[in-house]
Amino acid sequence: MSYTETKSALVLKRLESDRKGILSRLYEFVRHPSVGADPAYADGMRGAQDFLLGRLEAIGLRNVRRLEAGGHPAIYGEWLGAPGKPTFLIYGHYDVQPPDPFEKWSSSPFEPTVRNERIYARGISDDKAPSHIALETLGAFLQEEGSLPVNVKVMIEGEEETGSATLGALCRRYADLLAADAVISADGARWRADLPTVTVASRGNAGFEFTVTTACKDLHSGRYGGAVPNALHIIAELIASFRTREGGIAVEGFFDGAEPLHEQERTALARIPFDEEAFYAELQTAPSGEPGYTALERLWLRPTLEVNGLWGGYTGAGSKTVIPNEAHAKVTMRLVPGQTPEHLVEMVKSHLLRHCPDGATITFGKPRGGSRAYLLPSDHPLLAAAEHALTETLGKAPIRVRMGATLPMTDIMARELGIHTVMFSFSTSDEDYHAPNEFFRLSSFDDGLRAWVKLLRRVGEQREADYRRP
Amino acid sequence: MSYTETKSALVLKRLESDRKGILSRLYEFVRHPSVGADPAYADGMRGAQDFLLGRLEAIGLRNVRRLEAGGHPAIYGEWLGAPGKPTFLIYGHYDVQPPDPFEKWSSSPFEPTVRNERIYARGISDDKAPSHIALETLGAFLQEEGSLPVNVKVMIEGEEETGSATLGALCRRYADLLAADAVISADGARWRADLPTVTVASRGNAGFEFTVTTACKDLHSGRYGGAVPNALHIIAELIASFRTREGGIAVEGFFDGAEPLHEQERTALARIPFDEEAFYAELQTAPSGEPGYTALERLWLRPTLEVNGLWGGYTGAGSKTVIPNEAHAKVTMRLVPGQTPEHLVEMVKSHLLRHCPDGATITFGKPRGGSRAYLLPSDHPLLAAAEHALTETLGKAPIRVRMGATLPMTDIMARELGIHTVMFSFSTSDEDYHAPNEFFRLSSFDDGLRAWVKLLRRVGEQREADYRRP
Numbered sequence: 017m018s019y020t021e022t023k024s025a026l027v028l029k030r031l032e033s034d035r036k037g038i039l040s041r042l043y044e045f046v047r048h049p050s051v052g053a054d055p056a057y058a059d060g061m062r063g064a065q066d067f068l069l070g071r072l073e074a075i076g077l078r079n080v081r082r083l084e085a086g087g088h089p090a091i092y093g094e095w096l097g098a099p100g101k102p103t104f105l106i107y108g109h110y111d112v113q114p115p116d117p118f119e120k121w122s123s124s125p126f127e128p129t130v131r132n133e134r135i136y137a138r139g140i141s142d143d144k145a146p147s148h149i150a151l152e153t154l155g156a157f158l159q160e161e162g163s164l165p166v167n168v169k170v171m172i173e174g175e176e177e178t179g180s181a182t183l184g185a186l187c188r189r190y191a192d193l194l195a196a197d198a199v200i201s202a203d204g205a206r207w208r209a210d211l212p213t214v215t216v217a218s219r220g221n222a223g224f225e226f227t228v229t230t231a232c233k234d235l236h237s238g239r240y241g242g243a244v245p246n247a248l249h250i251i252a253e254l255i256a257s258f259r260t261r262e263g264g265i266a267v268e269g270f271f272d273g274a275e276p277l278h279e280q281e282r283t284a285l286a287r288i289p290f291d292e293e294a295f296y297a298e299l300q301t302a303p304s305g306e307p308g309y310t311a312l313e314r315l316w317l318r319p320t321l322e323v324n325g326l327w328g329g330y331t332g333a334g335s336k337t338v339i340p341n342e343a344h345a346k347v348t349m350r351l352v353p354g355q356t357p358e359h360l361v362e363m364v365k366s367h368l369l370r371h372c373p374d375g376a377t378i379t380f381g382k383p384r385g386g387s388r389a390y391l392l393p394s395d396h397p398l399l400a401a402a403e404h405a406l407t408e409t410l411g412k413a414p415i416r417v418r419m420g421a422t423l424p425m426t427d428i429m430a431r432e433l434g435i436h437t438v439m440f441s442f443s444t445s446d447e448d449y450h451a452p453n454e455f456f457r458l459s460s461f462d463d464g465l466r467a468w469v470k471l472l473r474r475v476g477e478q479r480e481a482d483y484r485r486p
Numbered sequence: 487m488s489y490t491e492t493k494s495a496l497v498l499k500r501l502e503s504d505r506k507g508i509l510s511r512l513y514e515f516v517r518h519p520s521v522g523a524d525p526a527y528a529d530g531m532r533g534a535q536d537f538l539l540g541r542l543e544a545i546g547l548r549n550v551r552r553l554e555a556g557g558h559p560a561i562y563g564e565w566l567g568a569p570g571k572p573t574f575l576i577y578g579h580y581d582v583q584p585p586d587p588f589e590k591w592s593s594s595p596f597e598p599t600v601r602n603e604r605i606y607a608r609g610i611s612d613d614k615a616p617s618h619i620a621l622e623t624l625g626a627f628l629q630e631e632g633s634l635p636v637n638v639k640v641m642i643e644g645e646e647e648t649g650s651a652t653l654g655a656l657c658r659r660y661a662d663l664l665a666a667d668a669v670i671s672a673d674g675a676r677w678r679a680d681l682p683t684v685t686v687a688s689r690g691n692a693g694f695e696f697t698v699t700t701a702c703k704d705l706h707s708g709r710y711g712g713a714v715p716n717a718l719h720i721i722a723e724l725i726a727s728f729r730t731r732e733g734g735i736a737v738e739g740f741f742d743g744a745e746p747l748h749e750q751e752r753t754a755l756a757r758i759p760f761d762e763e764a765f766y767a768e769l770q771t772a773p774s775g776e777p778g779y780t781a782l783e784r785l786w787l788r789p790t791l792e793v794n795g796l797w798g799g800y801t802g803a804g805s806k807t808v809i810p811n812e813a814h815a816k817v818t819m820r821l822v823p824g825q826t827p828e829h830l831v832e833m834v835k836s837h838l839l840r841h842c843p844d845g846a847t848i849t850f851g852k853p854r855g856g857s858r859a860y861l862l863p864s865d866h867p868l869l870a871a872a873e874h875a876l877t878e879t880l881g882k883a884p885i886r887v888r889m890g891a892t893l894p895m896t897d898i899m900a901r902e903l904g905i906h907t908v909m910f911s912f913s914t915s916d917e918d919y920h921a922p923n924e925f926f927r928l929s930s931f932d933d934g935l936r937a938w939v940k941l942l943r944r945v946g947e948q949r950e951a952d953y954r955r956p
Contacts, residue, residue: 218708219708221708221807223805223807225805230771231769231770231771232769232770232771235769236891236920237790237792237794237818237820238688238689238691238820238889238890238891238892239785239889239890239891239915240769240785240890241785241790241792241820241890242775242776242784242785242788242789242790242820242890243773243774243775243781243784243785244766244769244771244773244774244775245771245772245774246774246792246793248725248793248794248795248796248815249725249726249728249729249792249793251722251796252721252722252723252724252725252726252793252796253722253725253726253729254722255718255719255722255723255726256719256722256723256725256726256727257726258719259719259723296714296845299701299702299705299710299714300701300702301700301701301702301714301715301811301845301846302715302844302845303713303714303845304713304714304715304716304843304844304845305712305713305714306712311713314712314713315709315710315711315712315713318712319712320707320711320712322707322711322716322719322807322809323716323718323719323722323799324707324718324799324800324805324806324807324808324809324810325718325798325799325800325801325802325806325808325810326718326721326722326796326797326798326799326801326813327796327797327798327801328795328796328797329793329794329795329796329816330794330795330816331795331796331797331814331816332795334854335693335695335794335816335818335854336794336795336816337691337693337792337794337818338794338795339792339794340794340795341771343796344801345718346799346800346801346805346806348707348805348807350707350708350711350712373774374772374774375766375771375772375773375774376771384804384805419708419709420708420709420710420711420712421706421708421709422708445709450706
């Protein structure tokens with residue numbers, strides 16, 4: 017056993033012997049109902065912030081404080097005692113999704129409960145356990161060795177579940193404080209529980225809402241039916257016009273800038289074990305989408321255009337013979353590298369305006385912010401270290417995968433701080449983290465602690481200069 | 487002045503001298519908030535029933551009673567002292583639309599208020615003033631002459647605004663009591679305030695609700711987007727498939743049985759003064775519908791297929807990146823003579839099932855009842871009498887028109903009692919009767935009293951045998 021291996025074993029041993037304490041602190045964290053979207057949970061947000069301020073102090077970080085940029089504050093702490101070593105911004109978030117609908121939970125959402133080697137609680141998987149694992153690992157190093165292998169700046173965000181609305185402003189405001197060589201994210205769920213993977217790319221997103229208006233008011237379907245336009249038919253025809261008969265996207269300019277698929281990438285994807293038939297059987301539906309692509313290509317390498325909400329007219333019980341004069345839809349897109357939210361939104365809006373028939377008008381809602389897609393360079397030194405740590409922890413080299421979802425944080429960090437992010441979370445996509453009965457696997461908890469020790473040790477062998485290439 | 491003219495003048499004089507009393511009784515009727523759709527208004531329904539029972543007794547009808555068939559009762563009374571003369575079922579309704587939204591009313595909906603020669607109140611136009619006019623006319627005859635020119639059976643319904651749900655059952659249950667030669671309806675608004683018309687036809691209706699289901703649950707648009715069907719896109723494509731590119735109806739079998747348009751009918755329609763440009767300008771929209779037809783033909787002579795409500799996915803504030811697994815729509819049709827609700831519903835359902843793509847299923851809601859279109863024979867003796875009475879009252883012969891809306895009552899009377907209905911209402915289509923600030927013109931009130939006197943006198947010159955042709 018080498019010197020660093022022996023040292024790591026001591027850190028790990030400390031973590032293992034303190035398992036009960038680590039879990040009880042995690043439960044304390046989870047009991048704060050830190051739902052950022054709902055002002056009714058303001059106490060829970062404050063409770064989680066205070067808990068983190070206390071934890072960062074307790075594990076030995078310095079300059080512990082709230083960072084504020086108009087929204088929910090982020091919690092910050094640092095340890096910068098490793099000159100010449102790289103500096104990592106360790107990212108996580110303490111805000112959680114709303115627990116509703118309450119009645120679908122088998123146990124109280126804010127009282128962590130262990131069943132079948134899983135901890136059930138709102139926010140346990142997204143992102144309290146993964147963030148807590150990172151903090152506890154830092155604590156074990158500092159307690160055991162009095163130092164960390166690298167410099168770290170910890171930032172635990174409070175707005176991830178509400179779209180990281182002020183994270184960009186916060187990065188600009190505290191640009192010097194947050195300056196680092198790369199981000200290690202404790203957020204960003206792993207793809208599958210049955211396959212070691214490391215996620216190297218995510219899709220971007222963009223979206224807007226629009227309204228179709230026909231006559232000046234709702235009209236009676238008897239008195240006017242047959243001679244006037246119906247906003248619901250028009251919005252249906254507009255949405256239908258988004259797609260080709262074969263299932264592709266028919267919006268002019270939609271693929272502008274999107275990087276073409278490389279044969280090499282498609283081959284790599286085809287090698288990933290993925291059972292399409294089981295995938296659709298579990299969802300109880302059939303394949304759908306752009307012709308000429310596999311399911312994984314559609315999910316990871318191609319942009320999408322989806323209506324997420326659609327409404328108009330009478331939607332109550334029974335029937336009302338109205339010709340609605342207004343119809344509404346919410347639309348979002350997922351972007352691939354090369355596309356920008358602004359251009360894509362513009363193309364879809366132009367498509368709608370071009371297809372809007374006489375007698376109707378379209379108005380657009382306030383645009384929501386968007387994120388570009390994110391792609392980690394394949395030779396990034398932090399990626400190499402993460403793959404090494406995962407291989408050592410899981411006994412098997414992880415496969416590089418992409419994700420179809422969006423982590424706005426990765427795009428914000430790249431744009432505002434100019435650094436890359438490696439996702440090193442130990443939650444898994446199947447843990448119902450935006451649904452009732454969110455859970456986190458106890459086995460992931462132990463894997464996570466081991467992997468973080470190995471990762472920190474591995475990057476400790478790197479030099480600051482490795483991250484400063486031209 | 488002939489003998490009957492002199493007699494009519496005396497009845498009219500009595501009505502004129504009692505104008506204040508007639509109006510005050512109308513206001514008493516209107517103050518009962520008889521909203522049949524909402525159980526919270528049960529007292530108002532009972533109040534209106536008691537008011538009518540009292541009125542029918544007071545004007546001298548016999549056998550005054552409630553008729554019940556499981557829903558809100560109808561109020562009945564009769565006078566059968568004219569042997570050899572025809573017997574008319576006089577129809578009206580005492581239930582009214584809900585007054586909501588309250589805040590849009592300029593005066594309290596259940597406190598009649600006169601402004602600009604109009605009475606404002608919920609139910610005043612639909613159908614309390616028109617029903618009241620009929621009753622007061624009967625009363626004036628009975629007071630002045632001790633008899634009526636014809637036999638009458640008065641039935642004031644309590645379920646018109648909720649689709650006359652038990653009217654069919656009530657007609658079957660009281661078939662002998664209600665037997666008559668024809669129906670004079672005090673319901674069925676006149677087309678326009680600026681043109682004397684008599685409505686000789688109405689379209690039928692039918693409808694159903696359906697749901698499109700794709701996956702077993704809502705799916706995250708990042709994790710699944712691009713590879714799974716979206717129920718909102720599918721329902722939009724299904725609705726878009728209802729219509730041809732030119733605006734016609736593309737559903738196979740939709741026009742089965744519909745009588746073709748006769749050139750003569752089109753010519754008659756073309757002669758009706760109707761300003762299409764003004765019609766669309768007022769509605770702030772543009773013409774729409776089946777190619778090759780005028781607006782009036784589309785409104786009166788052609789069947790329609792309209793989506794009245796459409797909903798699915800996230801419809802709250804902000805955005806939620808969900809791929810909805812369910813979408814819902816409410817559909818209604820308007821029928822022309824020759825079509826049946828059952829066949830039309832079947833054709834549209836078959837169309838939906840044929841166009842439903844793989845990975846999705848369609849389920850249908852409980853069917854709602856439907857009505858066939860109604861067409862009064864052009865040589866019906868009651869129609870001739872009504873035209874005569876209107877010509878005398880308004881100084882101008884009325885034009886025969888159709889209506890695009892549906893009066894289920896006409897179809898029910900034809901089917902259950904085997905008799906035709908002439909609409910002899912003095913409300914007008916523009917009186918906002920399903921909207922806030924419903925009103926009734928005081929001029930229509932005076933016209934109505936005069937016209938009812940003339941109508942009753944005119945049919946009094948007819949014989950029972952005129953209505954009993956093979």
